[in-house]
Amino acid sequence: MLNLLWILLGGYVAGILLPLCLPRQPKAQIITTTAPAIVATSAGVVLGLLGLTSSDPITGSLASTIPLLTFAIRIDPLAAFFVLTISLAGLAASIYAIGYMRHFDGRTSLPLLGALFNGFLCSMTVVVLADNGIFFLIAWELMSLLSYFLVVTEHENAEVRYAGLFYLIMTHVGTAFIILTFLIFFQEGGSFAFDAFRHPEQPLPESMRTIAFLIALIGFGTKAGIVPLHVWLPYAHPAAPSHVSALMSGVMIKTAIYALIRVYFDFLGGQFPWWWGFVVLVIGAVSALLGVMYALMEHDLKSLLAYHSVENIGIILLGIGAGMIFQTYGLKEFAALGLLAGLYHTINHAMFKALLFLGAGSLLYTTHTRNMEEYGGLLRRMPWTGACFLIGAVSIAALPPTNGFVSEWLVFQSLFLSFHIPDTFLKLILPLAAAMLALTGALALACFAKAFGISFLALPRSTHARHAKEVPIPMRVGMALLATICVALGLVPMVVVPLLDRVVAPFTGVSIEGHVLALDGWALATVDVEFSSLSPSILALLLTVLSVLGLGIVAAFGGLMRKRYYKTWGCGINLTPRMEYTATGFVQPIKRVFSSIYQPTVKLETEFLHESQYFAKRRRFEFHVEPVFQKYLYDPVLAFVTALAGRLRIIQAGSLHLYLAYIFVTLIVLLLFAV
DSSP: OOHHHHHHHHHHHHHHHHHHHHSOHHHHHHHHHHHHHHHHHHHHHHHHHHHHHHSSEEEEEEEEESTTEEEEEEOHHHHHHHHHHHHHHHHHHHHHHHHHHGGTTTTOOOOHHHHHHHHHHHHHHHHBBBHHHHHHHHHHHHHHHHHHHHHHHGTTHHHHHHHHHHHHHHHHHHHHHHHHHHHHHHHHHHHBBBHHHOOOSOOOOOOHHHHHHHHHHHHHHHHOOOOTTTTTTTHHHHHOOOOHHHIIIIIHHHHHHHHHHHHHHHIITTOHHHHHHHHHHHHHHHHHHHHHHHHHTOOOOOHHHHHHHHHHHHHHHHHHHHHHHHTTTTTTTHHHHHHHHHHHHHHHHHHHHHHHHHHHHHHHHHSSSOOOHHHHHSSHHOOOOOOHHHHHHHHHOOTTSHHHHHHHHHHHHHHHHHHHHHOHHHHHHHHHHHHHHHHEEEHHHHHHHHHHHHSSSSOSSSSSHTTTOOOHHHHHHHHHHHHHHHHHHOOHHHHHHHHHHHHHHHHHHHHOHHHHHEEGGGGESSSEEEEEOHHHHHHHHHHHHHHHHHHHHHHHHHOOOOOOOOOOOOOTSOOOGSSSSOOHHHHHHHHHHHHHOOOOEEEEEEEEOSOOTTEEEEEEEEEOOHHHHHIIIIIHHHHHHHHHHHHHGGOOOOOOOHHHHHHHHHHHHHHHHHH
């Protein structure tokens, strides 16, 4: 496995250096960027699979001259699972980039874009492999900085620069909390080695464990995009190039999920009070529901997808939170089921979200806009992209037999098992979370009915959409790879569950593979097969048979199907795109129902003809959803910090003597502490 690791790292390093050494030859620069990335990610896929099936963790280290820092890596099942997830999404994005990077020729430096892309993939992989706190923080910081530079690729745009700055500030606030978390573990372990975190010389006091839990949740939750720390996602993810957006939304935010599981179940030993799981569960439920609600109001396709990342992180946390609660009460098999459901949804979301972002990138590539109101009729012009986007939309809406359906079904089952918990309060809370998940699923279905219907069906609404063409073959291959994985992950849980069981078993102390897989692996059960069970494969077969049977009945009783072209009836006038359902009109009923949450602002201006006040010459309609968290949470904090900074300017007097005095006073204080 270490040989594979060297191939992986060598591929990424080659992808960083080779394009920078070439003269301006766009095709050669793209190939030297993407080919090493394809090699590296392919090695990562094999490394992840081998790590998941290995009996013992693989470790390796390289000493450094910097105190407390060791370049140590550890490939255990948890790390291997995330290496596999990162590499699968990275492989598809790298193939896609062969065609997509031409979009940036002449607009930005292709070698620099390619080098940053490889560095970003490499840093994410190292984050989940690192086995030393300082090494982890270095990789984490590299991941954040490289993703920032990728976000501001089109920095000539003021909105992109704002998105990048917002992301940079938020990610470093999160990093500060992560550093505090590791300092707490260092205080008791005496080392930044993760093994010292797992087995400290003195166990952490309960108060310090609680502090570690909370600040880890804030630190990693900022990167994951949990509510209310999600505000950077709708700015940063859409601003980045689409193959980078696919990685940021698909896998980068999952590194935070990796870290939370590592801290709670590994460093803290999976021992926690019930309210820890309750907090994670509530944050998950709120993130899932608010994420999809704000996604519904978006007409920028990439912003819509970014909000859905908030929703799906919430679904993942619902599974993990339920697992933590069951773990507290010693219900190990149910705890394993909740954790397994969360991890299953982690890889599923990585695949279908990366697919949807690549699909959105294809639309942007050919129409040069992200506004859904300017799409329409694209399925006829871009059938490959439309088919792949449809698979992604069906997956994220959790419709059978795709992967999203399977993992959300497992999350539902883990929540419904709450009647085994002795606490009455929690018996009520978990089904309530399931109800919120059900509402989230219904709204997600409506959202992607809008996204696909408005974008791909009916008539083109703009000149760009009217002249749209299918994207280059490499872009189609990248999307097709992810679409295939989405279907496969839904149809073969008998392959996925045993691999996930190897990740979960060390943390819960019990293997549930034999309980979750029923009917020789052809069905899924909730540990207890008598409670509920489901066979995705048989369900898919049944849906196929019913579809064929329906078509057969139509053919038998309706005669042979023949194509007949007629104009759609339009009350005697020709149909135009202006008569179509718009994205704004589609969500109008939902906006009215949840107006107390959206707090919408509607502005309608009408200019009448001079001849008569009864006939309008022009109407202008504006609709705006109140950014509640920014207005009531972040803006007051920003105003306070700005005011404080204004007062502290007095310290910066520009006097060298004063600065020397500061140094002297600081030295005295440090000496006093040393004594």
